[in-house]
Amino acid sequence: MGKVYLEGQFQPIESAKISVLDRGFLFGDGVYEVIPVYGKKLFRLTEHLQRLENSLAEVRITNPHTRETWATLLTQLIEQNEGEDQSLYLQVTRGIAPRDHHFPDQSTPTLFMMSNPLVGTPETTLQSGIAAVTEIDSRWSRCNIKSINLLANVLHRQHAMDQGAKESILIRDGKVTEGAASNLFIVLQGETITPPKSPHLLPGVTRDLVLELAEQHQLPWREAAIPEQALQQAEEIWVTSSTKEIVPVTTLNQQPVGDGKPGPIALQLHQHLQTFKQQFRSN
Numbered sequence: 001m002g003k004v005y006l007e008g009q010f011q012p013i014e015s016a017k018i019s020v021l022d023r024g025f026l027f028g029d030g031v032y033e034v035i036p037v038y039g040k041k042l043f044r045l046t047e048h049l050q051r052l053e054n055s056l057a058e059v060r061i062t063n064p065h066t067r068e069t070w071a072t073l074l075t076q077l078i079e080q081n082e083g084e085d086q087s088l089y090l091q092v093t094r095g096i097a098p099r100d101h102h103f104p105d106q107s108t109p110t111l112f113m114m115s116n117p118l119v120g121t122p123e124t125t126l127q128s129g130i131a132a133v134t135e136i137d138s139r140w141s142r143c144n145i146k147s148i149n150l151l152a153n154v155l156h157r158q159h160a161m162d163q164g165a166k167e168s169i170l171i172r173d174g175k176v177t178e179g180a181a182s183n184l185f186i187v188l189q190g191e192t193i194t195p196p197k198s199p200h201l202l203p204g205v206t207r208d209l210v211l212e213l214a215e216q217h218q219l220p221w222r223e224a225a226i227p228e229q230a231l232q233q234a235e236e237i238w239v240t241s242s243t244k245e246i247v248p249v250t251t252l253n254q255q256p257v258g259d260g261k262p263g264p265i266a267l268q269l270h271q272h273l274q275t276f277k278q279q280f281r282s283n
């Protein structure tokens with residue numbers, strides 16, 4: 001059984017306990033990251049640490065570590081756990097203080113980290129794609145922060161599950177933002193389109209990598225607002241995240257997307273991503 005990290009120590013998960021006064025527990029006052037590990041190596045570490053720094057700065061929590069120390073601690077976490085491929089979860093909260101909304105005069109951020117097996121998306125799911133539903137985005141207007149306060153995302157995902165779908169595609173002011181736990185892409189007339197970064201969506205590390213790969217392989221792409229109606233015309237829809245990579249959406253609101261099968265561009269980019277990961281593992 002692997003170890004988790006809390007209070008500056010690696011320890012069994014059973015012994016890791018936090019105070020009920022931790023502001024993460026009481027207010028969801030904290031931020032998090034999920035970092036994939038391939039062949040025991042941290043994938044896109046700089047990008048994840050950059051986003052963590054942004055999230056911490058936005059909510060005014062002091063970053064407990066330098067980039068060098070983060071890299072050391074995360075590498076130790078990998079060593080404390082089994083498996084070549086892992087999914088590292090870390091969260092930083094504002095720490096323990098008497099319950100009151102305003103920032104405490106003094107508090108030490110709480111850092112918790114754990115490793116889970118990186119399962120990825122099964123081949124069968126890649127071949128069939130997933131069902132998704134659309135829903136009005138009920139989240140706040142600072143979704144660029146990777147906040148641990150995920151109640152709206154939880155309700156959106158459950159809404160999808162309740163309808164036999166796997167992801168909820170969120171609509172704000174008539175435009176698509178992203179999935180409940182993923183970024184969104186469509187293909188229209190052969191061109192890959194994703195919404196531009198804004199406070200209405202999380203700047204996904206996988207999203208950026210997919211755009212990098214599209215550029216590298218001369219697949220046309222652009223960042224543009226996606227009106228809700230464009231989802232009906234899309235030849236392809238897919239969602240991305242660090243743990244699931246690229247997942248084709250083949251049914252939207254019970255209607256087939258394109259011909260109802262994963263599209264050629266999603267599959268091509270999936271292949272390019274596998275090659276990219278393979279090179280990363282062997283470097």
Ligand SMILES: Cc1ncc(COP(=O)(O)O)c(C=O)c1O
Nearest residue numbers: 181182183202204205206241242
């Ligand atoms: C709301 C939301 N958008 C997008 C993403 C994808 O981000 P990344 O590719 O960095 O995992 C996630 C990941 O969990 C997410 O929760």
